[in-house]
Amino acid sequence: MGLSLRWKITLWFGAVMALVVTLCFTAVFLVSNEVLQKGARDKLVEDVEANADEVFAYESGHAPNAEGAETGRYLDRNGFVVEVEEDFISLMNGTGVALYESDGQLLYGMNKIARETSSLALGNGRVQTVEVSGVRWYVYDRPLEGNGLEGLFLRGTVSEAQAALELSDITRISLVAMVTLLVIGVLGGYLIARRQLRPIEQISSTAKQVGETYDLTRRVDLDPGADELHELAASFDAMVEKLDSAFDAQRRLTADVSHELRTPTAIIMAQCEYTLEEERDPEEYREALETVQRQGAKLSGLVDDILEISRIRYNGNAYPFQPVDLSAVAAASGAGMSDLGVRGITLERDIEEAVQVQGNATLLQRLVDNIVANAFRYGIDGGHVLISLHRHDGSAVLSVADDGIGIAQEDLERIFDRFYQSDRARTGVGSGLGLALAKQIAELHEGTISVESELGRGSTFTVRLPCLDQDRG
Ligand code: ADP
Numbered sequence: 001m002g003l004s005l006r007w008k009i010t011l012w013f014g015a016v017m018a019l020v021v022t023l024c025f026t027a028v029f030l031v032s033n034e035v036l037q038k039g040a041r042d043k044l045v046e047d048v049e050a051n052a053d054e055v056f057a058y059e060s061g062h063a064p065n066a067e068g069a070e071t072g073r074y075l076d077r078n079g080f081v082v083e084v085e086e087d088f089i090s091l092m093n094g095t096g097v098a099l100y101e102s103d104g105q106l107l108y109g110m111n112k113i114a115r116e117t118s119s120l121a122l123g124n125g126r127v128q129t130v131e132v133s134g135v136r137w138y139v140y141d142r143p144l145e146g147n148g149l150e151g152l153f154l155r156g157t158v159s160e161a162q163a164a165l166e167l168s169d170i171t172r173i174s175l176v177a178m179v180t181l182l183v184i185g186v187l188g189g190y191l192i193a194r195r196q197l198r199p200i201e202q203i204s205s206t207a208k209q210v211g212e213t214y215d216l217t218r219r220v221d222l223d224p225g226a227d228e229l230h231e232l233a234a235s236f237d238a239m240v241e242k243l244d245s246a247f248d249a250q251r252r253l254t255a256d257v258s259h260e261l262r263t264p265t266a267i268i269m270a271q272c273e274y275t276l277e278e279e280r281d282p283e284e285y286r287e288a289l290e291t292v293q294r295q296g297a298k299l300s301g302l303v304d305d306i307l308e309i310s311r312i313r314y315n316g317n318a319y320p321f322q323p324v325d326l327s328a329v330a331a332a333s334g335a336g337m338s339d340l341g342v343r344g345i346t347l348e349r350d351i352e353e354a355v356q357v358q359g360n361a362t363l364l365q366r367l368v369d370n371i372v373a374n375a376f377r378y379g380i381d382g383g384h385v386l387i388s389l390h391r392h393d394g395s396a397v398l399s400v401a402d403d404g405i406g407i408a409q410e411d412l413e414r415i416f417d418r419f420y421q422s423d424r425a426r427t428g429v430g431s432g433l434g435l436a437l438a439k440q441i442a443e444l445h446e447g448t449i450s451v452e453s454e455l456g457r458g459s460t461f462t463v464r465l466p467c468l469d470q471d472r473g
Helices: 005-052 066-071 160-213 228-276 282-314 326-332 335-340 361-377 434-444
Strands: 055-059 073-077 080-084 095-101 106-109 127-132 135-143 152-159 322-325 346-351 356-359 384-392 395-402 448-454 458-466
Touching: 005 095, 005 127, 005 135, 005 152, 005 160, 073 106, 080 106, 135 160, 152 160, 160 228, 228 282, 282 434, 322 326, 322 361, 326 346, 326 361, 326 384, 326 395, 335 361, 356 361, 356 458, 361 384, 361 395, 361 434, 361 458, 434 448, 434 458
Parallel strands: 346 384
Antiparallel strands: 055 080, 073 080, 095 106, 095 152, 127 135, 135 152, 322 356, 384 395, 395 458, 448 458
């Protein structure tokens, strides 16, 4: 497995931070080094200048004062006595100061690199840099002035390393500070990355669980939040929710279908077994075959309706939409029945011309046919069925009214459910799917279907669909 996202972010963050820290450190190092070296050179000049005030010359015979005679150093030189007072500091904090003759002869003082620098030309008031056996030194020469002091000079020396000593403290402190910062930064970055990316882990583990256990009730259920990951988790949950209800619907359909198929199948089996038990006369065979045919027709209708329902739900493309003349659809519906004069029922129509809707003609015909068929099926002998279609408020309103058996109040809510049949309808040829299909088709067309009914007086089913040509409505 490759690096986790968390680590990748942390590493990148850490690398950038290390780079920044290194740059800062280098800058601190360079700047402080420059400042310290300059400080060392200034200090060197200062020390030498201070010592220059401690060297005097007297003509020979002019004795200096008594105090000086006890503590100072006296050098005879060209008829003068050169006095180096006791305040002359020849070595302090690594800075050495010494008195020289112009020919390079060391007269007084300490100088660690006196020998090596004796050949060095007399600098005049400038700090020079000399390298002696791998160490760089600052050298400052100061000619002395005044009677008897001509030709003498002071040379101060201090090594670069002396300044670097102080630098190493600064370096150490800043190094520790920066490494601490880096560690805190990287650690903080890691913790934040881990916290921020936790939802991904939750989503991934939920997805894994759903995949492994087929348990569609699982959800990521993140704490509230509004970032992209929370959005992702919410979408994931919504998707699983939808899958869950789809599977649930599928499960229920399968259960309902098996249940509904069982009755006609059992009747066919029982009828066949009974008839085959012994020799029958032709009339009995005919009756048995008619029963089998009736149940077979019921089975076949059931299977057709089920296929239709699932095709509409899961394969929307099977029914392309286009403008449909609903008036023509309504006019065509019920033609067969009224022509045949089914049970003496009279079919009437009150259809407005050219009512257009956007939809699928086959499905819309199916929808209207289903309710019209019901009106005949549950109508009374010699009754009436009225199909009417009008535009109303931008909708096409199609209703089918009968004066048949009507529907009990308690059944009204459920007649659009799949396989629901009132007790009185159970024995008929219907499958209980007609209205479920009708409702599904209406909803597919962004329309509604409703019913008003009174037991024993008749029913009116009303379908409302969005009208295509509202301006003419
Ligand atoms: P079926 O195949 O049983 O007709 P439907 O889904 O078409 O199934 O109808 C469901 C139930 O609604 C029917 O069984 C019947 O009880 C009731 N029903 C439908 N239309 C009418 C109607 N016009 N008059 C009275 N009852 C009806």
